[in-house]
Amino acid sequence: MSTTIGKIFDLTVMKFPNKEALYDVRKNVRFTYSEWNDEVNRLANALLAEGVKKGDRVSTFTFNTEELGTSFFACAKIGAVFNPINFRLMGEEVAFILSDAEPKVVLFEKAVEPVIAAIEKRFPHIAFWYIDGDTPEYAQSYHEKVEAAETRPVEIEVDENDLCAIMYTSGTTGRPKGVMHKHRNMVEQSLIVVGSTKLGANDVGLVTAPMFHCAELHCAFLPRIHVGGSNVILHQFAPKKVLELIDSEKITKFFAAPTMWNMLLQENLSDYNIESLKLGLYGAAPMAPSLVHACHDKLGIKLVQAYGMTEMGPAITFLSEDDQLTKAGAAGQACLNHEIRIVKPNEDGPSNPDDILPPGESGEIIVQGPCMMSGYFNREEASEKAMYKGWYHSGDIGYLDEEGYLWVKDRVDDMIISGGENIYPREVEDVLHAHEGVLDVAIVGQPDDRWGESVTAFVVKKDPQVTEEELDEWCKNSDSLANYKRPRKYLFVDALPRNASGKIQKFVLRKQMEELFSKGQPT
Helix, strand or coil: CCCCHHHHHHHHHHHCCCCEEEEECCCCEEEEHHHHHHHHHHHHHHHHHCCCCCCCEEEEECCCCHHHHHHHHHHHHHCCEEEECCCCCCHHHHHHHHHHHCCCEEEECHHHHHHHHHHHHHCCCCEEEECCCCCCCCCEEHHHHHHCCCCCCCCCCCCCCCEEEEEECCCCCCCCCEEEEEHHHHHHHHHHHHHHHCCCCCCEEEECCCCCCHHHHHHHHHHHHHHCCEEEECCCCCHHHHHHHHHHHCCCEEEECHHHHHHHHCCCHHHCCCCCCCEEEECCCCCCHHHHHHHHHHHCCEEEEEEECHHHCCEEEEECHHHCCCCCCCCEEECCCCEEEEECCCCCCCCCCCCECCCCCCEEEEEECCCCCCEECCCHHHHHHHCHHHCEEEEEEEEECCCCCEEEEEEHHHCEEECCEEECHHHHHHHHHCCCCEEEEEEEEEEECCCEEEEEEEEEECCCCCCHHHHHHHHHCCCCCCHHHCCCEEEECCCCCECCCCCECHHHHHHHHHHHHHCCCCC
């Protein structure tokens, strides 16, 4: 039997036909697995009727919706390549992806319709399917297409080595690249997550992180379906609504970026019954040790961290619930069947996988494993560089301790060199994050004539009375931060720029800082 995403869906339907599979909160629609299978088969047949063939791309440009999940499995059944697009992208960014991926069909919703309306004329060969009411003139109704199609299973042979998805990178540094994944890779990823988070058929998961990102799609949504669990789909993250759904739907487990967990903690938790919640999975960005402690103390849950990147499916390490406090701040140990190395960075090209550094010494994180991408779509040179000698070169800086735990310090591009000393922003961020008056923080380097670079802190206040002097004194008194690492400037902002997966876009902060200081504005 060929192990594909479509096949594991069919097996779950056979095992749990009458069990609730999903609840779309926005549309108040619930499906059992049998009912959802009919919907998936209808969409699969509708796509075939549109002329979609095996290997063709089908894109979605929506927030979290039942239709996105249905498309994922319909594509898997007919051998089409699923391409979910970041709903926060603007017209030219979406146009770039459509030009690169060349999908046959694009599904989109009302919230992003103005973006599609501005670019659709450039893509006359794409069929745009609208998932809401009052379909625009240039588009076709998704639901009319699906309702007119048959529920009969499709008979297309799909192999585990066929492509299942092209996931575009989040673009924290520039234009995104399309990461190609095969069915077998993502089935492996799902199995790893099932074991690492102890998922079972009785689990009810909340989909609140973006489904277009592989952290939610491959590490949360798919694994729950793999074991026959239930999914509650929230259109987009809203702290109060998340807490309401934990209470009403008896949510047991879900994934969220650290910034989302932090936002939940700011709510009045006593207003909700959250006893059903047993485990929180987090990733996409490091969680400050102070936030780990707060989640344990205030939410009363266990935590599991996943660290990784789109190119690896994404997870390459897990920090188990037993290690959350004793190893707070670590990314965890290598996933099953994965190998991680720390190697000396090479400024002139890809790092040499054999130039291995000893425990405790920081270098570039490279990894091998069964979930590694096939490469970047239409980017042969970039693929060869990223997968040099069979290892994925992450561009992240970190080290392995004596016990084999990975500690991620920062991106190679984010490292600050001041007076010849390497400063990793995360260690400064962790110190400031522990201050009770700080809600969010990001550290970037500012060009300095004397030192090369100096440390600048962008701070979102939790306490409006917090001052630069208070934070500077906090850093001076910290036994975790050398004096040369403390910020020399503080910029107070209302929010930090993040992409939809929760990662801070430091290139945006650098641009803001450059514009600010070029005008001679004070901190």
